[in-house]
Amino acid sequence: MEKNDELEELNKKWHQILEVAPDAMLIVNEKGEIIFANLQCENIFKYSKEELLGQLIEVLIPEPYKSRHPEYRTHYFKKPRTRPMGSGMELYGQRKNQEIFPVEISLSPLKIKNGLIALAAIRDITERKKIEKTLAELNQKLLLSARQAGMAEVANAVLHNLGNVLTSISVSMECLRDKSRHFQFIKNILRINQLIRDHALDLSEFLSTDKMGKKIPEYLAQFSQLLEDEYNEITREIQNIHSLLKLAIEIISKQEAISGSAMLVENVSVEAILESAIKIADLGKIEKLIITKKIDQIPLVATDQNKLLQILINLIMNGKEALLEVDTPHKKIIISAKKHRNQHIQISVRDNGSGILPENLRHIFSFGFSTKEKGHGYGLHNSALLAKELGGSLKVTSAGVGMGATFTLTLPIKQM
Incomplete structure (x- = not known):
């Protein structure tokens, strides 16, 4: 009974870690069926967990990608590989209300006792795309304003200034893209879960005497701290982007106000x-x-x-x-x-x-x-x-x- 209690407790911790991940986390089997979805999946896709479990992953993919996806999925499980976020692909998800939105997805295969599963971390990048569009429009607007003033030096001066702001925003956005370090940790959490299941009959001994087993509590604590640190870093970067965007808009407004002269x-x-x-x-x-x-x-x-x-x-x-x-x-x-x-x-x-x-x-x-x-x-x-x-x-x-x-x-x- 004690071993079963320990196994249940560790399974709970594993689920809790996936639940609090800042990205939507999905686990899909080789048939393409969703076998796990965290709370962030509900927030992003607007389906309840009960609605998602057992569904094919294609329910979350819009056309024209949806009809081709089963072929890609089959190919992925035949030749599994890790694909990090920000790999340059334009990807889209579809909410329950049929709204289509841009996403970044990292994939990682994981062998389990009964075959292969794929762990997917999904990030809604709607706000980032809006910021990128705003930056492009600001840049174009400023360039047009400076050119209309007919002054090459004024154009270069303001663009040089704005360029520094845009560069800082780009750096902050790259930092946000890099905030997926936890993905490797989550893969390891799944491996830990499998180890625990494999040692269900001798769990106490495994956790207290085995070299790998003794590291599990410390690893879970490290991952918990990592998630907290990443949340704080992401919050700071978003605040920085917003303040820099305000500054970029201010630079343009002043340029328009003075028309390159006064x-x-x-x-x-x-x-x-x-x-x-x-x-x-x-x-x-x-x-x-x-x-x-x-x-x-x-x-x-x-x-x-x-x-x-x-x-x-x-x-x-x-x-x-x-x-x-x-x-x-x-x-x-x-x-x-x-x-x-x-x-x-x-x-x-x-x-x-x-x-x-x-x-x-x-x-x-x-x-x-x-x-x-x-x-x-x-x-x-x-x-x-x-x-x-x-x-x-x-x-x-x-x-x-x-x-x-x-x-x-x-x-x-x-x-x-």
Whole structure:
């Protein structure tokens, strides 16, 4: 009786783990019948578990894919293989109300006592597709707006700025795509379940003395922690995408408002703009990077927020790129802001990256000049022009190759 109780308890834990998985989890046998569906399946497909169990998997697939799927399914079980999420295929599911929606699916075969089953993790990517469509429309709208202004430099400037935002969004979306690490764990959970069934008659001894059996409780605890960590990471990435989308829309709105000519001056917080620039530059993606901020008490400054943000993004991105070119164990970017001679503020971005040759310092802000192999020589040139438009200046110092560089933006302190 005790062994049966232990077996029942472990089976419950296995089911609980599959139930709380953030993706819809399905298990299908070789006949194509659904033999397991978790709660997320109900949420995504709008069928109850009772309605799904015993049904052919094709009930969840729309035409024209549905009629061809039995052939694909038969082929899969003849030549089983693991297929990860995000494999580049355009896949669609169908809800109970016949609504068709985009999905990503990872598949993994698993041998059991009576044959072969397939574990499928299904992710509804409707919201991601909407975001991708919004980004494409924003990009097109901005390009048209800039071209209509008839100013190549304005077009390039705003697109350069927006490009950084879109890149950050893309990185966040890639992070979301990568949040399927738990899938391998779930495959292992199924194997654990099979092991437990195989040792039903000697379960206590198996869990206490067998090398593999002793690892099972620890493994289940690790998986539980993994799910919790992934949930928190996914939540943070989604919040980041939404804030960056708002910023992208704001950039476009301001571009349309000023029509490439007039300054849009307002009282702004330098510290807040620096924080936005750091987020867009996505500094956290460099391994072992130390970011230091030294920001003094600075009053609000009357300036064009969008242009100041663009300068700072360019400077921080430049420092990031310089750090990617070196193999130093302690990569640093120091961002400082302070008052300068009462009537000005100075914002500096210093890195310990690749540095600049002395003979290149005088050309660094020239249009088309770049020290990078894939550089276009536009970001720093445009930043220097924008600094002048804001009534300030942009300068650079470097002790040479491998010695890093410091870019200093000086702006007048004015208030509306």
